[in-house]
Amino acid sequence: MKVAIIGAGIAGLATAYFLAKEGVKVKVFEQKFLLHGASGRNSGGLTAQFKDEELIKLALRSEELYEKLQSEIGFNFLLRRSGYLKLAKTKEELEEVEFQRRFGLKLKLLHAEEVGEIFPDINTNAFKFASYYPRGGVVFPWAVIWGLAKGCKDLGVEIHDFKKAEVVVENGKVKGVSAGEFHEAEVVVNSAGAWSKEINEKLGIKDERVIVKEEICVTESIRPYLDPYILHVSNGLFLSQSMRGEIVGGIVGKSNGGVGSSFDFLVRYAKLATNLVPKLKGLSILRQWAGVYDEGINGKPVMGFSKVQGLYQLNGFGRNGMSIALACAEKATKEILNAQLR
């Protein structure tokens, strides 16, 4: 079987890797350089603190897959399981905790003062409650992509960067992709993230997903200082320390399109971040950027074959790609292999 995958982000590359392991001939097409899309622009937060059973299960499976793939491929993803903290002003915003515990998540529901024991420099007046997930943490998204790309190449997968691919359809059935030249394939995977909607619409497939823009910035590097990944659900602030020592942070995005950076974001971020962790005040912002991601309906990923025969959808990960995409890729691989057997 031949499979063409559009989009070399975490979902596309992981699917390519899993399929190649099963002996499938895989080609991956990336319109720009690897890391150009959301997989290269996010802050690497890893959690399973979701409000939906499917998402929780995908996140738990992804935790296992991170460990497995790192050793299998022989590439360090720079993953740190130092906890994921969801902060909130009201308990209602964290009522999901009981639901999440049903799936085995070892969560701690904490009062602000108790969070001060995990991270002493946090301003305990900036929130009231927290849900702490010790198995959560931070991964370096670039290393994940480099590692997956290496794993793919070791298995003979062709990765074509700077090649925008278009799906070629004949009589309602996928024939392959056109990317400068024609590449034949029985199955085409649409894992192009924010750009997957455009691909679908071109094929006449109705796509109601929302495209969200999010802005992020980094400070200069400092010694290891902040262990957990922090997300303040009441105001959207998130921040963590990368393995390079930078404080990486942003504000949860809104659907307004574009990828430009704004000064307004920096001001809003600086206010929220220094209110939550006053000691960050003296740190300088080195760089800011923006990214776009595609959000599925009800926050769920879009997975499965679509009305164009042979076209597999693997998108709609929203902000949760790093947390769930590996398991989604594994599931996609199974479904693609099963469809071929029929």
Added chain:
Amino acid sequence: MRKVVCRCEDLTEEEIVHAIELGYDDIESLKRYTGATTGPCQGKGCLMHVLRILSQKTGKSIDEIGITTQRPPVNPVPLYILASGEEK
């Protein structure tokens, strides 16, 4: 002799060449893999050196290679100064 290309991230010419040989041979990928241009100077001190090395190794002209996306701020700005700004 060590030829330091990027002082912020402590990168030598040899390390840049090695990354290009590994296949990180467009400027955006090379930047990310090596960390060149991502330190406190944000490329002011190293981008031209990295471009020269990439051009010499790949035979592509500087124009063909292009430069990395230039991201704000121009110089590092402390958070307390940004926090004193007015919100829109």
